[in-house]
Amino acid sequence: MGDKTKAHEFHLPLAKITQSALNCPVRYLTFHNDHARLGLEYSGATPFSDTFHCDLNLPSSKPLMVQSPWCLTLLSPAASLDQLQRLIHFCAEQNWCIDTIDTLSYRRECTVIRFQFSAELEFSPARFACLQLAEEIGVDLVLQEGPSQRVPALAGFDMDSTLIDAEVIDELAKITGIGEQVVAITEAAMRGELDFRDSFKKRMALLKGFSEQRLAEIAQQLPLKEGAQELLHCLRELGCKTVILSGGFTYFANFLQRERLAVDWVHANQLEFAEGALTGEVIEPIVDGIRKRLLLAETAKEMGLSLQQVVAIGDGANDIPMLNLGALGIAIHPKPKVRLEAPQSITRFGLDAALYLFGLNDQQIAKLGQP
CATH class of the missing domain: 3.40.50.1000 (HAD superfamily/HAD-like)
Known part of the structure; x- marks a missing residue:
């Protein structure tokens, strides 16, 4: 039989998330004040060595305030570390400065992770680039202005x-x-x-x-x-x-x-x-x-x-x-x-x-x- 599945929260710099060669299911990701908390389920080797980890600590019931000019929301039917890595790489390639990240849904059948970022961008080409990446990694990626992240009237x-x-x-x-x-x-x-x-x-x-x-x-x-x-x-x-x-x-x-x-x-x-x-x-x-x-x-x-x-x-x-x-x-x-x-x-x-x-x-x- 295979290795027993483990579930841990890793504390690490955001950039380090892209450095693991292993892929596994993601439960949640938060990033605030330059500190990332990543919840993973995995078997076998630890995805990140020399990194503090603890039991899963699901995000709080209150989302972060939206203060950045832009939001990019990932909606995945089976969120994976590979999807997150591709998205973080993508933001870096676009010169989008990630300010905060929080998880709006951590259900296995629907994981929703919201990136708030700062950038000077043209909406149409940026949205098209997001659509292309979404197709490649099998998710929905929704780009919107930060102030639009509110309940409409x-x-x-x-x-x-x-x-x-x-x-x-x-x-x-x-x-x-x-x-x-x-x-x-x-x-x-x-x-x-x-x-x-x-x-x-x-x-x-x-x-x-x-x-x-x-x-x-x-x-x-x-x-x-x-x-x-x-x-x-x-x-x-x-x-x-x-x-x-x-x-x-x-x-x-x-x-x-x-x-x-x-x-x-x-x-x-x-x-x-x-x-x-x-x-x-x-x-x-x-x-x-x-x-x-x-x-x-x-x-x-x-x-x-x-x-x-x-x-x-x-x-x-x-x-x-x-x-x-x-x-x-x-x-x-x-x-x-x-x-x-x-x-x-x-x-x-x-x-x-x-x-x-x-x-x-x-x-x-x-x-x-x-x-």
Whole structure:
């Protein structure tokens, strides 16, 4: 049998973390006042010789204050020493001066480590470099301005493939037997290859005659995106207002608000019926990407908020305008084009992982309770 697994906290300079040739699971990392504490699980040889170590001492329930101009958050489904080493090397190569590090989640299935750093950087190329490294080491890396690490006052959400794990218009088409045709139009629009307004009108025309009774049945069956209920519940508990801004339909968004999700307001497209069935026509104005951004900005203005108190979350090309509006624009499980253009993105976790980008840790999230 193999060596017995050991778990220890190592006290060492941050630079020394990159010097071990061994790889092993990471439980946590903190760095403050030039002193690093690294929690590891390992078997066999000690990863760091001539270094003080003790039993694991999990981080405190209160995160460090954000005082640096930038934050880089690592979210890993299986955090490893190799991932940390690559990230520390990366920061050094970029001339990013690491000020502090703390761990927001030390669950084995989701370890979240936040780096605060000082640097003069151009956001877009820096974000792209982070995306490349994230792909190489199998994590999410989220770059954001330090002041944006706070709970927003207003959060705008796309609905289809963001709050729910489906594109409603595609589900309607599958039932009517024209699924492949409509799905192809939807995917092209979400990738940004087709104008959303034109694609929306084409898809609606194909759905002429769909019964209102079947719509009610479908609404009951819509699968929620992982973490959607948890995120919206926590935002409500924290006093943040939320709004659905959807190129989908008010019929389904209102159902979600009424029955399943803690949402304050809804803006989406209205369906036109005649004799209990869809007419295939659209009711203007269509909620496309530009209108989503406009509605989110108008909502913030009505609330007396600055855009630095606003965040947006979506997944498709028609979400890009609103994702670039406020303090954060988080693409959740995004299409490739959106991942390249959105300011922030989460690809390996559910919606509730956004809470870490608002500066919360697991202990604080747990105190907010379950939905």
